[in-house]
Amino acid sequence: MTSNRYDPHTFPPFAVTVDIVVLTVDDALSVLLVERGADPFAGALALPGGFVLPDESVADAARREMVEETGVAEADLEGVHLEQLATFGEPHRDPRMRVVSTAYLALSPVKPEPIPGTDAAAAHWVPVQEALAGNLAFDHAEILTAGVERARAKLEYTTLATSLAGPEFTLGELQHVYEATWGCSLERANFRRKVLATRGFVAKTRRRRVGEAGGAPAAVYRPGGGELLVPPMMRPKP
Amino acid sequence: MTSNRYDPHTFPPFAVTVDIVVLTVDDALSVLLVERGADPFAGALALPGGFVLPDESVADAARREMVEETGVAEADLEGVHLEQLATFGEPHRDPRMRVVSTAYLALSPVKPEPIPGTDAAAAHWVPVQEALAGNLAFDHAEILTAGVERARAKLEYTTLATSLAGPEFTLGELQHVYEATWGCSLERANFRRKVLATRGFVAKTRRRRVGEAGGAPAAVYRPGGGELLVPPMMRPKP
DNA sequence: CCAATAGTGTCTATCAGACAGTATCGA
């Protein structure tokens, strides 16, 4: 290790930012995007994010931006799963300067309403498919793709779908989270068997709920406390 | 998005580095560490790494450090699997200045010999268990733990074990890679059945090889080209 | 009544765990 390589006086200066892929399941899997006001990419859609502050950890910056830019109430952050996704560090990914950005993945059961008068006012939900078909700013299409892939993979071997389904949900809703995220349909009976047979996946409440389209009232469940799904939920081929 | 947040003239400057967790399987799962010459942590063991240069991507920096600090010949990099692990950005992880480090995970089939007269001269292989029991510099114990966890998980659902077993290997050697990485023993017959039944995992060569401890000559295999293992290789509980 | 959703039961193919048994090397 040559000495100059760690010399604090000669280090090459970088800007470090966080970008957040906030996903939720409505009808389709959707991502929260903000409209850029200034160049470059003025008017284009971008992931919410911003600079890491000098005395703040990268993870703290991600949590702060969640509150500032997405309108998630600080109290609601409890129910939102937030994890580090990957770091993007191509030299010219931002045309103005050298910026290294650490992307985070957030899975939110609710759709926080953009709050007028705040940074979050420019935010709105866009179906992922639509977002990737349009032109996102910077390399945010690549980041979004990585986020969606991570979410899809994690539904296989963790109980994270319960984070997307909300604090309370029916098995039908939980199945819809899987189907919207994976973009395929699952056998109802087999899905139920798998979920109920996996210890710690879901916990039954005493209540039942009637869906919007009628049908028999469904039992209401809560997340079961477990984290891992072994063996994993199988994902169909096509 | 407030305008000052992206003002190139007011951004908080950070140093960005890469740290590399190079793993190989000898008798035990081992990691390449370098002895630090200067404070802080002078004399302590650390992961190889260094600054990202101003015109270099973070991934390129990782590849460059692999060559400069680990003694892997540039040509041998072909056979080494290198992937981004995670980014560590606590404010005081380096006591001298604000450093954000992106960790990479490298899986190498060979043990590159430290080359005298280069940065790699200070490098040597240490069993992972031993490395974690000692005192690594900075937050490198945390980074190493993350690397080992990633490697263990990836052996389950990818064919990456073939990267650790080398360009050519016997099924016994491949099984040893799993056992050393997971720290458990597997049923020989079931392991063989799983590996051979998975398309694209291994490809048979015409040759056979006799092991060090005698025994019948084993068929020699090459990596089979596939990436994913579906369904995954099951990992025993204890 | 019908449409739609919730919930249950069952048959079958697949696959992992366990273990027995044979074959082939070096010493």
Place this chain on the structure above:
DNA sequence: TCGATACTGTCTGATAGACACTATTGG
């Protein structure tokens, strides 16, 4: 010969896929 490793075969239990059937709601 023995010890060690390579390789094959088989039984069993667990589980996923497919599908049929019943139950309960709203309209």
